[in-house]
Amino acid sequence: xxxxxxxxxxxxxxxxxxxxxxxxxxxxxxxxxxxxxxxxxxxxxxxxxxxxxxxxxxxxxxxxxxxxxxxxxxxxxxxxxxxxxxxxxxxxxxxxxxxxxxxxxxxxxxxxxxxxxxxxxxxxxxxxxxxxxxxxxxxxxxxxxxxxxxxxxxxxxxxxxxxxxxxxxxxxxxxxxxxxxxxxxxxxxxxxxxxxxxxxxxxxxxxxxxxxxxxxxxxxxxxxxxxxxxxxxxxxxxxxxxxxxxxxxxxxxxxxxxxxxxxxxxxxxxxxxxxxxxxxxxxxxxxxxxxxxxxxxxxxxxxxxxxxxxxxxxxxxxxxxxxxxxxxxxxxxxxxxxxxxxxxxxxxxxxxxxxxxxxxxxxxxxxxxxxxxxxxxxxxxxxxxxxxxxxxxxxxxxxxxxxxxxxxxxxx
Amino acid sequence: xxxxxxxxxxxxxxxxxxxxxxxxxxxxxxxxxxxxxxxxxxxxxxxxxxxxxxxxxxxxxxxxxxxxxxxxxxxxxxxxxxxxxxxxxxxxxxxxxxxxxxxxxxxxxxxxxxxxxxxxxxxxxxxxxxxxxxxxxxxxxxxxxxxxxxxxxxxxxxxxxxxxxxxxxxxxxxxxxxxxxxxxxxxxxxxxxxxxxxxxxxxxxxxxxxxxxxxxxxxxxxxxxxxxxxxxxxxxxxxxxxxxxxxxxxxxxxxxxxxxxxxxxxxxxxxxxxxxxxxxxxxxxxxxxxxxxxxxxxxxxxxxxxxxxxxxxxxxxxxxxxxxxxxxxxxxxxxxxxxxxxxxxxxxxxxxxxxxxxxxxxxxxxxxxxxxxxxxxxxxxxxxxxxxxxxxxxxxxxxxxxxxxxxxxxxx
Numbered sequence: 001x002x003x004x005x006x007x008x009x010x011x012x013x014x015x016x017x018x019x020x021x022x023x024x025x026x027x028x029x030x031x032x033x034x035x036x037x038x039x040x041x042x043x044x045x046x047x048x049x050x051x052x053x054x055x056x057x058x059x060x061x062x063x064x065x066x067x068x069x070x071x072x073x074x075x076x077x078x079x080x081x082x083x084x085x086x087x088x089x090x091x092x093x094x095x096x097x098x099x100x101x102x103x104x105x106x107x108x109x110x111x112x113x114x115x116x117x118x119x120x121x122x123x124x125x126x127x128x129x130x131x132x133x134x135x136x137x138x139x140x141x142x143x144x145x146x147x148x149x150x151x152x153x154x155x156x157x158x159x160x161x162x163x164x165x166x167x168x169x170x171x172x173x174x175x176x177x178x179x180x181x182x183x184x185x186x187x188x189x190x191x192x193x194x195x196x197x198x199x200x201x202x203x204x205x206x207x208x209x210x211x212x213x214x215x216x217x218x219x220x221x222x223x224x225x226x227x228x229x230x231x232x233x234x235x236x237x238x239x240x241x242x243x244x245x246x247x248x249x250x251x252x253x254x255x256x257x258x259x260x261x262x263x264x265x266x267x268x269x270x271x272x273x274x275x276x277x278x279x280x281x282x283x284x285x286x287x288x289x290x291x292x293x294x295x296x297x298x299x300x301x302x303x304x305x306x307x308x309x310x311x312x313x314x315x316x317x318x319x320x321x322x323x324x325x326x327x328x329x330x331x332x333x334x335x336x337x338x339x340x341x342x343x344x345x346x347x348x349x350x351x352x353x354x355x356x357x358x359x360x361x362x363x364x365x366x367x368x369x370x371x372x373x374x375x376x377x378x379x380x381x382x383x384x385x386x387x388x389x390x391x392x393x394x395x396x397x398x399x400x401x402x403x404x405x406x407x408x409x410x411x412x
Numbered sequence: 413x414x415x416x417x418x419x420x421x422x423x424x425x426x427x428x429x430x431x432x433x434x435x436x437x438x439x440x441x442x443x444x445x446x447x448x449x450x451x452x453x454x455x456x457x458x459x460x461x462x463x464x465x466x467x468x469x470x471x472x473x474x475x476x477x478x479x480x481x482x483x484x485x486x487x488x489x490x491x492x493x494x495x496x497x498x499x500x501x502x503x504x505x506x507x508x509x510x511x512x513x514x515x516x517x518x519x520x521x522x523x524x525x526x527x528x529x530x531x532x533x534x535x536x537x538x539x540x541x542x543x544x545x546x547x548x549x550x551x552x553x554x555x556x557x558x559x560x561x562x563x564x565x566x567x568x569x570x571x572x573x574x575x576x577x578x579x580x581x582x583x584x585x586x587x588x589x590x591x592x593x594x595x596x597x598x599x600x601x602x603x604x605x606x607x608x609x610x611x612x613x614x615x616x617x618x619x620x621x622x623x624x625x626x627x628x629x630x631x632x633x634x635x636x637x638x639x640x641x642x643x644x645x646x647x648x649x650x651x652x653x654x655x656x657x658x659x660x661x662x663x664x665x666x667x668x669x670x671x672x673x674x675x676x677x678x679x680x681x682x683x684x685x686x687x688x689x690x691x692x693x694x695x696x697x698x699x700x701x702x703x704x705x706x707x708x709x710x711x712x713x714x715x716x717x718x719x720x721x722x723x724x725x726x727x728x729x730x731x732x733x734x735x736x737x738x739x740x741x742x743x744x745x746x747x748x749x750x751x752x753x754x755x756x757x758x759x760x761x762x763x764x765x766x767x768x769x770x771x772x773x774x775x776x777x778x779x780x781x782x783x784x785x786x787x788x789x790x791x792x793x794x795x796x797x798x799x800x801x802x803x804x805x806x807x808x809x810x811x812x813x814x815x816x817x818x819x820x821x822x823x824x
Binding site: 002003004006007009011012013014015016017019022023025026027029030031035036037038040041042043044045077078079080081082084085086089133136137139231233238239240256257260263265266268269270271283284285286287288289290375376381 | 414415416418419421423424425426427429431434435437438439441442443448449450452453454455456457489490491492493494496497498501545548549551643645650651652668672675677678679680681682683695696697698699700701702787788793
């Protein structure tokens with residue numbers, strides 16, 4: 001029976017949660033704020049629920065510096081995969097809406113639809129899934145593959161980001177999409193892509209980023225984005241809610257009849273940002289318990305780091321730095337999966353190449369690390385290897401412990 | 413500070429939960445099965461998660477007698493409102509798929525689509541929302557209003573069910589939809605509708621029922637249905653998961669390109685039953701914590717009632733009977749909202765007509781009942797009045813306490 005305090009869990013998500021947050025949540029589940037009722041029993045229309053939602057939104061905006069005059073923070077359901085679809089529906093709708101507002105007739109719109117493109121930069125399994133969902137919902141001819149890092153890599157595998165000079169962006173795309181951190185191979189964009197930056201006159205593409213696995217871990221230039229979304233279960237809380245930060249002008253949708261006439265898809269009501277925004281995320285029954293937990297995570301971050309997300313970023317850099325350094329110190333024993341310039345701070349993926357039998361070496365690595373309380377280190381089922389997910393709840397001491405083990409294992 | 417044991421909560425959902433289930437869940441949140449990790453931290457791909465899902469499915473099938481050779485039990489996300497859309501996508505897809513399997517050419521299908529109808533029986537706010545979603549996604553001409561109980565009522569309000577002899581069913585409808593229990597006005601179908609029953613040769617309409625608010629409270633003739641769905645947060649658990657029980661032959665979908673050609677909508681991946689079924693409800697990260705809670709609710713029901721849901725049905729009948737009898741004993745003080753033959757066992761809706769000022773009388777009723785620990789009795793914001801939601805977790809003793817108060821208040 002391992003004790004909680006002896007374990008550092010490195011799973012890729014659902015992820016480790018701060019123990020004190022779980023303890024508070026457990027108490028609130030039975031009796032919230034001395035009301036005699038649990039937080040999951042109170043009505044989502046109660047003042048308790050409204051306060052929890054509004055506080056979580058305000059704390060998220062504060063921690064990440066989201067300009068709330070220009071952006072809505074929405075609590076959605078159905079996870080990151082739900083957002084893969086929501087992005088398509090809502091931004092194609094916004095694309096039509098904008099042309100309509102500029103005076104386009106229905107026949108102008110019908111012509112424009114023929115060349116409708118949604119741009120996708122594919123750097124791993126998640127952005128690829130999202131790209132495929134756009135093709136499924138719109139027709140493959142409308143989903144443009146800006147870059148696929150398998151194609152630009154000598155290995156034919158994910159693990160890099162195609163140089164921006166080789167991206168084939170569409171000039172009038174409805175939006176450009178990328179995944180800021182790919183968890184399977186540990187590929188993270190080092191910074192906001194140069195070629196997607198707004199021009200001096202403020203014009204530029206509508207940029208969408210999936211930040212499910214690195215949100216709250218470094219500052220974000222929010223105003224460069226149309227939509228930022230993330231599932232809760234890595235750095236924000238537990239599975240069950242998804243957040244979309246959406247630029248307000250992209251929210252209104254054209255009438256369904258027009259979209260049908262144009263042969264374009266209409267969002268189901270639960271994936272329509274407009275219906276969620278108009279109801280302060282309560283179009284239907286949201287899990288207020290999940291929002292409460294995320295709110296507690298934010299309060300803990302805000303009280304830990306006076307300089308907010310920049311404070312967490314320093315710690316995240318440090319944790320990743322310690323582990324990558326330990327791996328680099330033994331190039332004969334470990335092979336880091338991603339290219340150096342795109343190494344993820346969140347998911348540190350490597351192979352154990354000690355000896356002839358990689359499989360046996362990795363099994364030994366996992367067995368010995370688990371015995372030390374370093375758990376959840378097995379790589380994604382699709383690629384194998386080792387993956388250490390250093391999400392926000394993994395403490396610096398945990399990273400030091402793992403680095404020490406990496407060293408010891410190499411020497412043994 | 414009210415103590416939990418002194419409160420009987422009558423809220424319409426999220427609803428009261430069994431205290432022991434919440435206590436188990438609170439412990440599991442911090443340390444699940446002595447693993448040293450909480451249930452919401454373990455991977456949804458772990459054996460723990462698989463076991464929790466499979467046990468909950470098996471227990472649900474056992475409790476409700478679901479023939480699992482013919483039906484899939486799916487854990488979905490996005491709530492009942494998500495299912496309003498999912499039903500349209502998946503059953504229109506199944507309608508196309510069936511015609512295609514019978515040899516229809518694309519041009520046959522294009523002709524058939526012109527007369528595509530989805531039948532909706534509207535008996536309250538929830539079935540109305542679902543009807544509107546079908547019209548939004550397909551075009552209003554494809555959503556057929558079989559009956560609207562406001563139109564067949566002398567009051568012009570919900571509170572009854574249009575007699576079946578006045579229903580305008582479509583002979584070749586893709587499906588027929590109704591809401592088994594409407595929470596706002598307290599209208600429940602007394603039994604499976606006669607005119608939707610399968611014929612002797614087994615043929616009959618594909619019937620869909622929203623059972624969000626009365627599931628697990630009475631036996632269901634599952635084989636009469638194509639789809640039964642329900643949100644968890646009334647009788648099954650806490651908000652965050654939704655269950656769809658779907659007849660297996662209705663799950664496969666036509667290729668997206670064909671649906672686009674026919675001008676019909678394609679489900680977003682998270683609302684496509686096929687993708688959820690193929691992944692044992694784990695297409696993406698489901699809240700295993702929510703499934704765990706529902707599983708514990710089922711285990712409690714199964715251990716309480718040797719004759720399974722029939723046992724709960726007796727208790728539900730008894731609770732509702734006690735409360736309705738108390739109200740009927742004072743016809744000058746209380747007016748029950750729904751017609752006698754469709755009174756909900758789950759949501760008991762009434763007005764307090766004592767004296768000239770209904771509003772003042774209802775305020776007094778709420779104030780005095782709350783003081784006694786009978787809370788959450790306020791009617792839905794759209795209609796006012798009093799609503800006592802006697803969901804499964806409300807004990808018989810709670811119903812007796814409320815009935816006694818109804819009596820006392822009338823006499824005072």
